[in-house]
Amino acid sequence: MLAIRETGAEIVSLAPGEDNFGSGDDLGSWVTTLVKQNANAEKSKTVKTQTFRGVSQICENRAHHGPLPKFWETEGERYRKQAYCADPGKVADIYERVAKRESLSSIGRIYDMYPKGIKHLIRFSPNHTGVEECSYTDDIHGKLEWTHTVTPVVDSPLWWRANKVLDANLTDARGNKGGRPVAKPANWISGILDCPSCGGKLYVNDSLTPAGNPRTPKLRCSGTGKRRLSCGEFKGIDAQPVIDRISRIFTSATKTKILAFQRVTGNAHELEELKAGLRKIQARLSATEDDDALDALVAERKQVKARIDGFEIVPDTFDYAPTGQTVAERWNDGDDAEKRRFARAIKNAWGMILAERGGEWVITFMADKSAETRGAGDIVDLGDGLCFPRPAE
Ligand SMILES: [Zn+2]
Known part of the structure; x- marks a missing residue:
């Protein structure tokens, strides 16, 4: 308390109802505060001792x-x-x-x-x-x-x-990367295609007109990253033909199977499981007092240790196995997030772009099936270990 006082600070009680007595910076208040502090320290010591007695019994x-x-x-x-x-x-x-x-x-x-x-x-x-x-x-x-x-x-x-x-x-x-919540889920095509003029992203604008009438949904440039500014060069196009064109790729793939990435050989995971089992035995060893049970545990530990020592690791290999679902089925059942995942996957695999052909905007793919790009985009990776082979269009 002297040290506090030397800094020039005052000692004031924070307890309510002590405005008039024992809260000032006079000698009487000092004594009161000292006694209270001491009582607190004593009490905390007593509580600790009593708690310790209880815990010792436990x-x-x-x-x-x-x-x-x-x-x-x-x-x-x-x-x-x-x-x-x-x-x-x-x-x-x-x-x-x-x-x-x-x-x-x-x-x-x-x-x-x-x-x-x-x-x-x-x-x-x-x-x-x-x-x-x-x-x-x-x-x-x-x-x-x-x-x-x-x-x-x-x-x-x-x-x-x-x-x-x-x-x-x-x-x-992990699919949800955060961000602000949206009042209305956007169409899956929103944010997928690149702007042909600036490389920013195209979004669907289907809000109501000031008069409250629905607009024809348009794909418009909204620029890049945080600066959501349109480049002003790409004037926007009707969204529906683009949506229909991309949907058709998936809805027509009625025979293309969705494959799942699976482990076909490998046993490293079994070794980890054995090691977890060993930890369990060790934990039990410290908790067992019965001699017979202890002997049994020691024998079991020996056995598990021998299995771990003699374990021959077969390297993991993975392959794709059918999930029983087709691309068309999964697309049709999928919600907006799932459709977006499909669209993004073929954009990445085949280089899907919006391009102008003879005065018309069309969806086209950079990875075609010509000889020099064979192999590229043959497998479309959906993420989470799912993929599908490129369907014949
Ligand atoms: Zn743009």
């Missing part, structure tokens, strides 16, 4: 202590709480969904959870190890560490697969 009982994810609950009396998964079916389902790269927000809608809560649940290692590592630290008593045994919910390979998806940030939600 530690001795090897009971649960700490935060739990959703679907996990505790039962039993104070200092002897047993943690358990209240709904293993739902937890296993969430693991499966994340492992299959379903987006966290769509899983969240099913289970009324936030993405953060789903991540917490997936990362919670007792789900596969059956061992919760508990600890408590304070500055007076130091650190306590103990293990609490629970019933595991999923097997190690599934736990590992789901966590790997989170680590790699691979869930389907």
Whole structure:
């Protein structure tokens, strides 16, 4: 307090209702404040000691202590709480969904959870190890560490697969790159084609006239990047013929199969699963006191270690396998975002451009099927491991 005073600052109480007494900078207020500070420090010490006594008991009982994810609950009396998964079916389902790269927000809608809560649940290692590592630290008593045994919910390979998806940030939600929300979804052709004059992007302008009548949708240049300014050279064309022309490419591809990128050989993932299994055994070793169970675990660890040591890695190879869906089916069922994905894919693969031919604007492709460009654009990559071969037009 002297140090504070030396800087020229005043010591003022922030507590309400102390405007008249004990809040000024006089000696009486000083004493009052000192006593209060001291009492606070004492109280915090007492609370810490009492908490530590409780936690020591929990530690001795090897009971649960700490935060739990959703679907996990505790039962039993104070200092002897047993943690358990209240709904293993739902937890296993969430693991499966994340492992299959379903987006966290769509899983969240099913289970009324936030993405953060789903991540917490997936990362919670007792789900596969059956061992919760508990600890408590304070500055007076130091650190306590103990293990609490629970019933595991999923097997190690599934736990590992789901966590790997989170680590790699691979869930389907990645499709949404953010940006401001739009009041009205734009047509899928918006922002796909380049302006023939300036190289900016063409957007559909189909707003209402000032009189409230619908306009004929037009494709107009809106420039590049943040400076959404039209170049003024490309005067705009009717959007519908362009939309029809591009749609026809997909709707007519009734025999072109959508293929999915799949692993056909390779076992490196099995090695990772074995290693996850080893971590589970190690976690259980620290939590087991029964001699027979310990022997069994040591034997199991030996076995898994031997399998890891003797593991021969077959390199991963990938190939495309049919998904059972055709380009036309997927296009027709697809929403605006999906159609945009198709349009963008053929633009990238075949160099789709808007060009003037004999006074008319047409859609044309730079990668034709002539000899020198054979191979280019033969496979259209839709992203997310999906593709299709170039259909015969
Ligand atoms: Zn332009």
